[in-house]
Amino acid sequence: MQLLNLLASTSCLFLLLFSFHLFFAKKGNKLLNVLLSLLFFSRFGQILIIFLATSAQLNATRITFLVFTPFYYAAPACFYLYLSCFIDNKSKLESVQWLHFIPAFLALIHVLPWPAFVSINWDIVMSQLAADGYFSLKERSGLFPAAFQYTFRPFLVIIYLTLAWIKLLLQKQNNLSKITDTERYWLFFFVRIATFFQILGLVPAIFKALQIPYSLNFFIIINCLALLCLILFILHKPSIFYGHLLVAVDWKKKALTKEVLAEQLEENDKQAPVKKEEPEKSTPKQGKKVKIPAPLLEAYGQSMKELMTNQELYLLPDFQIIDLAAKLDIPVHHCSYILNNHIGKNFRDWINSYRVAHFLKQHPIKGDKITIEAIAYESGFKSLATFYNAFKKEKGSMPSYYLNQEAHITQ
Known part of the structure; x- marks a missing residue:
């Protein structure tokens, strides 16, 4: 349990730092920074909620769940929009692209207090979160039925992952693209990592559906270890990730070395x-020529x-x-x-x-x-x-x- 607490708290710290860094960064593409910031913030909230639920902190779990659920449903859209706007070199969302945030808006309506319409048993919600995770939450957690959580959210993940890979592969085949090799490397790396974490998040729900015994703590540890290994990799590849994650650092600016x-x-x-020297002059020269x-x-x-x-x-x-x-x-x-x-x-x-x-x-x-x-x-x-x-x-x-x-x- 101590290992789990250490890994979860360390992962949350790094995710929160990356999120704040990107959100308030003054350099780079502001739109891309914000989208990636929301993605990290959502991941931070997801780990924090599971951590609080496994620690049996009811009030903290309830408040955190209500706050982060809209971000949780916005994450798939942020992931796809970041990739799409990066490839298309956009700094502002088009009107139609805002429709991608409809699920997040529905999630916000879902978690608003509705005492006259629905009663929520937070003890059961917390116990299911601690035992099975997000995608297996069968207890009603808001205005909409429980299927909004365990069916609609996995559907969003699969759809946006598919759209992202299609967008990326089409871009790779486009010889007229202005994206550099370094940017292309970053995009493929970003999509692969996102795919890994999203599929890893779906595995507990798949195991539960197939009645395969598992421990949610094991998957949390795997998630946190993978995230920390990713951060170590980033630190050893600064020339690739400066400008994408560490946007406040101008990696093209030279230091006085x-x-x-x-x-x-x-x-x-x-x-x-x-200047040509004039041998006729006998005046002493200033400096070395x-x-x-x-x-x-x-x-x-x-x-x-x-x-x-x-x-x-x-x-x-x-x-x-x-x-x-x-x-x-x-x-x-x-x-x-x-x-x-x-x-x-x-x-x-x-x-x-x-x-x-x-x-x-x-x-x-x-x-x-x-x-x-x-x-x-x-x-x-x-x-x-x-x-x-x-x-x-x-x-x-x-x-x-x-x-x-x-x-x-x-x-």
């Missing part, structure tokens, strides 16, 4: 005009290319211009000068060109086994944003479009 400082240094060197003889400039440039090609240093995600200068045993600003004035690129674009070339060599070999993003990481890119920006700069289009065009040409 060694990489950024080095890039700023060579960018400044590139932008600063290189780079002057490398043409033969030495050529030799250093060739050494840089050979070093990068032979040792494949571009495969090291943390390799910086400082490291390149150390290998060549020259000052960093000399290294930046050679890149900008001899090779014609700043360090970032230069090393990313090698990474893009490596990606294009590896994709025909590994493309049918792993994703584009995985090959990009193997090619030395630290983030997907850097990969997409570098690829577009090198090839003039996004990776999926470029690879499709190349495939059509070869055919």
